[in-house]
Amino acid sequence: MLVAVPAAAASMDAFRERAVTNPHSLIASVRQQLDRAGTALPPARERELLWGMGTAAINSNDDAALAEATLRLDSLAAVAHDPVAAAAAGFLQARHDIANGISAGLGEALQAANKVLGQTDPRIMAWARYQLCDAYTLDDKPDKALPVCQQALAGYRALNDEFGMGDVENDTGIALASQDKVDDAAAAYVRSREHYAKAKAGQLVVLVGDNLAKMYLKQGRAREAMALSQASLKQELGAGRISDSLDSTTDIALAEAALGQHRQAYARMREAVVRARQAGINGQLIGMLQVESRMAEQVGDLRQALDDEREASRLNDTADTPAQRLVETELEQRYATREKELRISELEHANELKDLQLRAVKAEAERRREQQQRQRLANAMIAILAGALSLIVGLLVLLLRAQRRHAAELRAQALRDPLTGIANRRAFQQRASELLDGPHEAGIAAHVLLLIDIDHFKSINDSIGHPQGDRVLRILTDYLGGAVGAPCFVARIGGEEFAVLCPRTGLAAGMRLAERLRAGTAELTMPDDLPLERLTISIGVAPFDGVRCRDLSSWMRAADLALYAAKSGGRDRVMESRLLD
Numbered sequence: 349m350l351v352a353v354p355a356a357a358a359s360m361d362a363f364r365e366r367a368v369t370n371p372h373s374l375i376a377s378v379r380q381q382l383d384r385a386g387t388a389l390p391p392a393r394e395r396e397l398l399w400g401m402g403t404a405a406i407n408s409n410d411d412a413a414l415a416e417a418t419l420r421l422d423s424l425a426a427v428a429h430d431p432v433a434a435a436a437a438g439f440l441q442a443r444h445d446i447a448n449g450i451s452a453g454l455g456e457a458l459q460a461a462n463k464v465l466g467q468t469d470p471r472i473m474a475w476a477r478y479q480l481c482d483a484y485t486l487d488d489k490p491d492k493a494l495p496v497c498q499q500a501l502a503g504y505r506a507l508n509d510e511f512g513m514g515d516v517e518n519d520t521g522i523a524l525a526s527q528d529k530v531d532d533a534a535a536a537y538v539r540s541r542e543h544y545a546k547a548k549a550g551q552l553v554v555l556v557g558d559n560l561a562k563m564y565l566k567q568g569r570a571r572e573a574m575a576l577s578q579a580s581l582k583q584e585l586g587a588g589r590i591s592d593s594l595d596s597t598t599d600i601a602l603a604e605a606a607l608g609q610h611r612q613a614y615a616r617m618r619e620a621v622v623r624a625r626q627a628g629i630n631g632q633l634i635g636m637l638q639v640e641s642r643m644a645e646q647v648g649d650l651r652q653a654l655d656d657e658r659e660a661s662r663l664n665d666t667a668d669t670p671a672q673r674l675v676e677t678e679l680e681q682r683y684a685t686r687e688k689e690l691r692i693s694e695l696e697h698a699n700e701l702k703d704l705q706l707r708a709v710k711a712e713a714e715r716r717r718e719q720q721q722r723q724r725l726a727n728a729m730i731a732i733l734a735g736a737l738s739l740i741v742g743l744l745v746l747l748l749r750a751q752r753r754h755a756a757e758l759r760a761q762a763l764r765d766p767l768t769g770i771a772n773r774r775a776f777q778q779r780a781s782e783l784l785d786g787p788h789e790a791g792i793a794a795h796v797l798l799l800i801d802i803d804h805f806k807s808i809n810d811s812i813g814h815p816q817g818d819r820v821l822r823i824l825t826d827y828l829g830g831a832v833g834a835p836c837f838v839a840r841i842g843g844e845e846f847a848v849l850c851p852r853t854g855l856a857a858g859m860r861l862a863e864r865l866r867a868g869t870a871e872l873t874m875p876d877d878l879p880l881e882r883l884t885i886s887i888g889v890a891p892f893d894g895v896r897c898r899d900l901s902s903w904m905r906a907a908d909l910a911l912y913a914a915k916s917g918g919r920d921r922v923m924e925s926r927l928l929d
């Protein structure tokens with residue numbers, strides 16, 4: 349609450365501001381001036397100084413200084429017949445009593461106002477009206493305060509007293525705020541700050557900012573409220589005004605909460621409550637605890653919310669009132685519910701965890717089962733593949749063997765005469781070439797070749813038929829095979845033509861063999877169902893001499909010529925090739 353002394357000079361404005369912002373120094377300064385001046389001071393000046401000292405004493409709760417100021421003012425009033433000094437003493441006492449809840453306070457203010465009713469000085473009138481405005485406001489009677497405040501404002505406006513207008517607008521704001529006229533109160537505080545600014549009372553601008561901040565909070569203008577409260581806090585901490593700084597801190601925390609910064613606001617409030625407790629400012633602590641309780645509840649710390657509310661009740665001495673009990677009961681119920689919710693949520697969380705663990709174990713078991721299945725499948729595949737490979741290898745081996753047999757068979761077939769089953773012309777040529785390619789040792793008997801041709805075989809075919817002719821060919825083959833022993837080799841080299849190859853036999857033995865074969869053939873007995881009386885053959889014999897016969901071709905030609913000679917000579921005979929030379 350601001351109080352002022354009627355003055356117009358700028359230096360007086362500074363004096364008035366000091367009474368609010370630095371009351372102790374002002375009291376000391378006034379005492380010095382009064383001591384120095386003694387009785388030489390003009391009564392008006394002395395009154396101004398004592399008024400300043402009195403307001404500073406009220407602002408700093410300095411009862412001794414207040415008593416001194418009021419005594420001196422009363423003394424001045426008596427000595428100088430100054431009713432204004434008497435009114436000043438009355439207003440100071442009234443203000444002190446109202447602030448301390450003494451019911452007589454308002455009456456004292458009205459009596460003090462009555463003392464200056466006869467005054468014509470507009471400054472005194474504006475001052476007195478403001479003192480009444482202030483008394484009603486302080487006594488929380490806004491309906492009575494506001495009209496008087498308007499009169500005081502008009503008076504100061506007429507005097508162009510910006511400081512005074514700042515004082516009145518501030519009280520107007522307080523009165524409007526107590527009527528819950530938030531917007532009007534904010535507007536009044538803004539005007540108060542503007543007047544103080546013009547009066548160069550910067551610290552009061554900041555102080556009223558505290559009041560404005562509270563309105564801004566109610567209007568939802570949290571950022572603006574915070575800026576004002578932070579500026580106030582800075583100034584209050586600098587001046588060591590602990591109570592005001594706690595008030596600003598509370599407003600900052602409220603602004604943070606309004607901006608959704610609940611944890612930050614709660615932490616700030618807790619710290620402020622600790623400081624208030626340490627400073628023993630119980631009146632202020634009650635409100636702060638209630639704010640902290642709401643913030644604790646906001647962040648879910650219901651235990652703390654309940655503790656704060658109980659502490660506030662103890663300090664307020666209202667714990668037994670039904671309203672307070674209701675507040676506590678509600679909080680306890682909410683706390684119990686919250687605890688239950690927390691336990692339920694913890695249980696749910698634990699269940700979720702177990703569920704998650706169970707699912708993880710199941711998933712792991714499933715993963716392992718799938719892995720084992722995959723492994724088994726892979727093993728089975730490997731076994732099947734291995735089996736298939738063995739089978740394929742076995743089949744390939746069998747196939748290879750069959751192919752080899754078939755190839756051998758084909759090779760054998762290629763060298764065998766299909767009708768008679770003995771060696772054919774190709775086999776004969778191979779054997780003869782091998783023989784001729786082998787070593788020729790001097791003194792060893794010559795190889796001998798016999799070419800055999802059936803006589804008149806065309807006639808046989810013609811007379812008994814071609815199939816029977818085939819039988820004849822097989823009969824002769826059987827005979828030759830049996831009659832020609834090792835090391836000689838028999839082959840059918842043409843239709844009715846055979847060759848006998850006799851290695852290292854010598855011509856004489858060859859001739860003997862030929863003669864034996866010819867004679868044996870002529871004596872063959874034909875089966876009964878074969879209408880052939882006699883079978884004869886002609887034979888050409890050629891030894892391999894290395895001169896006339898140098899290779900297989902010339903050797904064959906020589907034997908063939910000998911055979912031709914045998915045919916020409918009448919058939920059924922043997923002819924030696926050398927005889928043809």
Ligand SMILES: Nc1nc2c(ncn2[C@@H]2O[C@H](COP(=O)(O)OP(=O)(O)OP(=O)(O)O)[C@@H](O)[C@H]2O)c(=O)[nH]1
Nearest residue numbers: 802803804805806807809814815817818843844915
């Ligand atoms: N049944 C039968 N006849 C064959 C086969 N190969 C050849 N001949 C016959 O043998 C006969 C050979 O006749 P030629 O060359 O005229 O001689 P040839 O009748 O034996 O008279 P010379 O040799 O002069 O005594 C032909 O009639 C052929 O058809 C065969 O595999 N089976």
